Amino acid sequence: MLYREVGEFKTSYAADQQTFPIRFDKLAYFIILAFAFLVVPFLINDYWANAVLLPFLIFGIAAIGLNILTGYCGQVSLGSGGFMAVGAYACYKLMTGFPDMNLIICIILSGGVTALVGILFGLPSLRIKGFYLAVATLAAQFFLVWLFNKVGWFYNYSASGQINAPEREMLGIVISGPNSSPQAVYLVCLSFLTVLALIARNLTRGAFGRKWMAIRDMDIAAEIIGVNPLMAKLTAFGVSSFYVGIAGALLFSVYLGAVEVGEVFGIQKSFLVLFMIIIGGLGSIFGSLAGAAFLVLMPVVLKNVMVGSLGWPVDIAAHFEFLIVGSLIVFFLIVEPHGFAMLWRIIKEKLRLWPFPH
Amino acid sequence: MSRKTAKTDTKDSYVTADGRTIGPAVMEMQNITLRFGGVIAIQDISFDIREGEVRAIIGPNGAGKSSMLNVINGFYHPQEGQILYKGEVRKPLKPYEIAHQGIARTFQNIALFKGMSTLDNIMTGRLTHMKTGMLSQALWWGRAQKEEVENRAFVERIIDFLEIQSIRKVPVGRLPYGLQKRVELGRALAAEPSLLLLDEPMAGMNVEEKEDMSRFILDVNEEFGTTIALIEHDMSVVMDLADRVVVMDYGKKIGDGTPDEVRSNQAVIDAYLGVSHD
């Protein structure tokens, strides 16, 4: 059965709230998960892991995080790069301060630290709205990068000013440092993404999600029906920063291994994550992942086609990347502000009624 | 159908001709004055709203009706006077705190959450009743799911009551005006309010939609016993719906009583009825 359901057959409200109401979808989802966990690790090599899969998984987490804040709660942030830096540096301090602590715990705690910092910078959101807030989040971006650059305590006074991830094992397998295998790192990142995506889905379909969306759609009305705007915004900032912080911690500890803050967590990263959710779809978990996949894959494809096949210089491919990303952003905002997610949904709605659309 | 049996002279409960029990005052406004800078929007107004009744506030444009509603639900804080709610003096609270005290409202210009479906919009009305923490919701286990299903069941009853089953999953931005008004009423009802405020519920509607809306308002009042305070422009509608009417003009109260009393009040006739031929 490739697609089913030509009407409403649900008999309980719980069934109506399912993530995948159609059996075929659910099946496809489990097959994809099983494939990702059980098959892919045997297929990947260093190039695929480092160029495509790991960046996709990690930025997927960051994009979900930003989407909770921007897509669901309507608060635009240009500070994702800075918050990723918080996650990375928190992880570094935890790893070097408590060498016996499991890396997974370190990463989760780093998310917690980032959540606190995010809440702190979210406080002004009660008084500042719209693009005023967007510009205000630039303060977080520039200040945090400067802070990690200038204050030696954060990088343990290393001469280079860089931070380097020490080697850590889990269940006897090396998952960070230069000796980690791409398979192990891949599985760690994939597990994080799977769990976090599920949690995000649960939060957004329940009472928290409705509070956030109410604030997004009309903050005054939301307050009058009983939503505490400060709490709603701060929880969104907190949860969102938790995700972004975990992405930063993963980026540093298991993926890059060494980080120089200005280079890795600059304002360009903030834009990259924002573009992922615009292209993928504001207010959609699936969209966050689709956007992340697209923006990770596109430069790789461009580079392979232009530099690899056509033999053009690298910088031309880079210029084209900017040009294409920019046009796509404008295109999506004009034609389909809900991004890939909406295109996908429209296809599914059609399929759902197929073959009797009337 | 007029409800001419309302009594204004007693503090005790009484039963109306159509069998509803009207209790003592649930809300008392005492000498309320509201200013914006030098402009006086409401001047020294007192009235009460009794439990189980339909109370209307009427008056010409700019009389201060909407400001009064905004004072009741805490969006504006009056400079003078006090508000008694359920027998106690109400401190200046934030609007969301007042929502938690059981006051819900609709808006003159529809204030629905445009990006959400009808169902989700009405579900937001249940937020004051949903208490599970973030962790439980994140995992969607036990309490969170149970609570979601229970509240969903409640909301479905409202959807049935308002006869909007077919638009359950439609984003409200796509609905026609009349239906949006109905969804907004649903959202307010979902909160199970002890006081329901309606800001011009029939503004901009055609005759048929107005009749539908009047029927819903009466049903809410009769079946659920919900206390309702409403603002309305359309005099004829108000006279049929309300037990008692407050008339405002230029921020002052110029009349208060049953529809019949108000209709025969000379000040009201001069200010309002004399120029209206509805």
Add this chain to the structure above:
Amino acid sequence: MPAEFYYGVEVFLNGLMAGVMYSLVALGFVLIFKASGIFNYAQGIMALFAAMTLVGFQEGQIPFAHLINAVFGTEVHHFGWTMPAFFAILFALGVMLLFAFLVEKLILKHLVNQEPIILFMATIGLAYFMEGFGDLMWGSNVKKLDIGIPQGGNFWIEENTAFLGGADFYGFYLDTLDIYATVIAAVLVTSLVLFSQYTKTGRALRAVADDHQAALSVGISLRSIWVIVWGIAGFVALVAGIMWGSKSGVQFSLSLIALKALPVLMLGGFTSIPGAIIGGLIIGVGEKMFEFLIGAPLLGGATENWFAYMLALVFLVFRPQGLFGEKIIERV
């Protein structure tokens, strides 16, 4: 008076000069915001693009030379002529006007009635597009821009202020270019104000700024107004690009400097031309003085990176409507 005091004064004066530069960019933002409610993130890139185009015309660069060479395997770079600065400026202005026309035609027309934040994000997309497009067209190398404005320390001022301090004070060091920039900015602002006060188009602009619907109803064409406004903003971008480019070369960082215009606007308000000027001066002086008094001696320096944003953030928390805005009364 100790020499430190005079250095402080010098820092202050230099801050004012830097502030003028910020104001120049902020001016472009204000113009577009007033007329269309769009927060144009691309204003900085417009300045960069205008400066690149100017240099390209001056030096007779062949547009898209890199791309042409890569596709056809040729080795073309220059036409082989150079163009006087005056004509190059005219041509660059022409390109910016064409750009304004295209932006209206291809983007704005389709985004009427969208939320401000959507428009804002669209201009971020536009900025990315222009960055890639500009680099493809003119190359991404750092370019020198020289249209004949004198540069370097102004000796006259230095010599004539040296007497203020002691033996180790050599007078205030001010860059001649900055002084020119100040004068040009003053002329630009005055002419813009005169234009909007005393011409028919100017009146239409103000009407649109006040109320789109009402302006439409008295027969003002919103779309042609937008083209005009983006054209003027393109002109302002060109002026800012010339000034910034002469000072520190035409390169990508120029567009980041333009980011600083955002906190300027948050202080000054998005709709006020005097606000943009004063906001620019406050930010310019504020960040230079903060660096001089607190940043460099106590915090390890480079606080200019974030000071402007933090100042705007803190300021907005206490006064969300900006310096000159009116108090907002929320209504339901």
